[in-house]
Amino acid sequence: MIEESSGSSLLSAFAKREENAAKSVNEDVYRREHAEQVGIVVAMYAFLISAIFIFPPFFLFFAPFEWIKYLFLFYVAWYFVLDRDACEKGTRFLGWTRRLPFWRLAAGYFPVRLHKSADLDPSKNYIFGYHPHGVISVGALLTFASEATGFANAFPGIDVRLLTLSVNFFFPFTREVLMALGINSVTRSSVEKNLLRVSSSAKKVKEEGEEKEEEQQRPRGNAVVIVVGGANEAMDAHPGTAILTLAKRKGFVRLALKTGATLVPVFAFGENDIFDQVENPEGGVLRAFQKRVKSLIGITPPAFYGRSLSRGVLRRFFGKRGVLPKRQSIEVVFGKPLEIKEKPYGNDQIPEDVVDKYHKEYVNALRNLYELHRKSFHRMKRTDSFEDFASRQKKMQPIRFK
Secondary structure (H helix, E strand, C coil), rough: CHHHHHHHHHHHHHHHHHHHHHHHHHHHHHHHHHHHHHHHHHHHHHHHHHHHHHHHHHHHCCCCCCCCCHHHHHHHHHHCCCCCHHCCCCCCHHHHHHHCCCCHHHHHHEEEEEEECCCCCCCCCCCEEEEECCCHHHHHHHHCCCCCCHHHHHHCCCCEHHHHHHHHHHCHHHHHHHHHEEEEEECCCHHHHHHHHCCCEEEEEECCCCEEEEEECCCCCEEEEECEEEEEEEHCCCCCCCCCCCCCCCCHHHHHHHHHCEEEEEECCCCCCCCCEECCCCHHHHHHHHHHHHHHHHHCCCCEECCCCCCCHHHHHHHCEEEEEECCCEEECCCCCCCEEEEEECCCCHHHHHHHHHHHHHHHHHHHHHHHHHHHHHHCCCCCCCCHHHHHHHHHHCCCCC
C-alpha cells in the first residue's frame, strides 16, 4: 500500500510538472506572438510618419549627394504632371504584396476576421459599401488590401480594389505602396475605370472546330470598396456607437446603376472600438474645428487615443493611454448581394426615383445585417480588453443614419 501510494504521488507530481511546463511554453508563445504583433503595428506607424514627415525633408535638405535631391524632385514632378491619374486605373497592383507574412501578424493583433453571408458570382462586378469608417478604417485595410483574413479564398475570382482619398496619393513613396496593394483613389472616374477593367487573362474558346485564344470582352469579377461615410463619419467613431453618414450618400448607388455592378453591404463590428475619441458633440468647438479642417484639406483630424505599450518610458509617462489601437476584435461581416435589376444606364440619365429605391433597399439591408449580428460578434471580444463584455453590451447603441 505504501509503495502504491508513493507511486501514485510521483505520477501526480510528474503530471503537474508537465502541465506547468506546457502552460509556461504556451505563455512564452503568446508573449512572443504578442510582441511580434505589437512590433508590426509600431512599424506601420513608423513607416507612415516617416513617409509624410521624414522622407521628403531628408531627400530635399539632408541627402548625402546632390543628385539624390534632383532625382527626388524629378520623381515628384513626374507623378504630379504625368502620373497623377495612375491611382484611378487599378494598375501597378502586385498581388504578392497582399500575401506578405506580416499582414497576418497585424490582423492577429486585434484580431480582424472575415465572415460571409453568401458566395459571390465571379462573373459579376461588385461595389462593397464598408461601414463604419472608424478612425482610420483598419478593418478595411486588412480585409481588402491584404490576404490576412482570407478574402481570395472566401470570394474566389473577385479582383478587389480598396478606394481611399486622393490626397493620400500626393505623398511620395506612399503612393507607390498603396497602388502595389491595389488601393486606388475614391473618385467617380476611378470607380468606373476599376469596375470596367477587362481582365487581362485570356480564355480558350472553340470556334469552327478550331481552338483559339481571345480576350474576354465583358468586364467581370471586378470589385471596388467604398468607405461610404468617409471623413464625416470618422468624427462619430466612438466606441459602442454605430452612427453612419449614409442617409444622403447616394453616389455609390448611382455608380452601381451606371455600371451594372451589384451592391454588397459590409459592416465591421469593432471598427469604432479600437480607439477612443475626445467628445465632439454637434455645435461644439472641436466639431467646428474638425469640419473646418475637412473643408480645407478633405481630411478630418480626429482627436483620438488608444493604448500605450505594456512597459517602457512611454508607459511610465503617459500611463495606459497612447496612440496604439486597442486590442479589440474587428469582425468584418459581408451581407448578401443586392442585385441591380435594371440594365446598366451607362451615360444615360438615371431617374432619381430609381436611385432612391435602391438606396432604401441598401440601407434596410445594412440595418438588418447589423441587427442580426451585433450581439453575436460583440461577444467575441478579447478577454484581456479594457472593458468586459457586459459593459460593452450596455454601451452598444442601435444603428443610426445621418
